[in-house]
Amino acid sequence: MEKEKPPEVPVTGVIYGEIAYRIALLGILISIVGIIIYMISNGYLDRTCTLNQLWSGASVDTIWSECAGVSAALEGHWYFSMLSHGDAIAMLGISVTCSAAVLGMWGGLIGMVRSKGGMYIIFALIVAIILTLCAVGLVVIKE
């Protein structure tokens, strides 16, 4: 009797998995570097103040105003303009990690198009667009 062979694995999944894994790992490494710098040379948000405020149950806006001297939390991609600070680099790393699925989904979409995935191209496109809109800051929590 002929031995069964493993089925072919869909390339779309492999593309998504590879992109998401590598970018997530890169993001974690960047955030580790950032946090080391933050511990050595402080950051945009004073680290002791941040710790004290966090542990006293302060709200997001209070932490920002007490520890960074701003009136309210800096919204959006605040860290891009603060990359000389360790916490901003760490935050960049977290953002890169959070971008892993966004880029992975666009890669998966390309894979799906190439493998003529029919309606799954539309599904992938919808998810990729939603993730991108969230990542660029078009979906925000308003107060």
Next chain:
Amino acid sequence: MRLSKLSIAAAIVLAITIFLFSSGIGYAADSADQSMGLSPVAFFFVFVAICTLIGIVAVLGGVGGGVVFTPLMMGFTPIDSFIIRATGLVVAMAGSLIAARPFLRRGLANIKLLFFAAVPYTIFAVVGALLAGYVKASAGEFGEALIRLILGVLVIFIALLILFGGKKVEYPEVKKVDGFTQRLGLAMSYWEQSMGKVVNYKVTRSPVGIFLFCACGVVSGMFGVGAGWAMVPVFNLVMLAPLKVAAASSKVLIGMGDTAAVWPYIMRGGIFPLFAVACIIGVVIGTSIGARLMFKVKAQFIRWMIILVMIGAGVKLAIDGIEML
């Protein structure tokens, strides 16, 4: 000699620990005002250690890190719940993104099923995140109380689901595939290593699945917990996917959906690297260690432990919520 990835990770963490402690102790001594009597460096490593433990215990208990992290942190630390829920989502998402690769390379996670489920899950995870912000802003103390109370009840429910969730079927029999699912063409196959053969499977009831994934998304986005505990039963018991496919697919799906939910929290400035990075590193290391320990330790004890911890956290959150009302 070939070093395992885990040894390398452990060595890096050890090196960083030594480096930071040697550079940070002087700073800590200067600090007049320290929370818990800890310097930021010590706080960071305490949370790496706690989250490593959470990661290990969660994997051995058969749940994701996020679902243990958020209720524990909300129940037993004074940190603002908005920040904890934001961090919980990052933790759940990071663990899922790292774990996704092998499932997709082996074809264990059904990519068609994933893209299909990702649409309702992602949309409603965003809705959940926006709802969390709205409740916080408009309902103030009452909203916080409500979130704690609902999360407490939810966590107790999840613990009971783990306790009585023995009905999971490894290879459910699909007798009839509805027309909608048939048109979607979700049937696939994967190589079952333990049996040395190909498993061909079908799924069904995808319209019910859409509705349930919407609910999973709202819960995940609003409370900052990964929704693997809910999605595995949806895939396995409702849509009748094999258990391994259900578990792998839900793990990958968390990475997609929670990414959408976490961005509104980031945009609102709700992530603080001092806390978030420690938690991400801890949970990622913990889940890696847990996955290796899984085959060596008796999981039954851990399972009971996690059930008790979750019930404890759930009761604490519910009591906090009732007291705040």
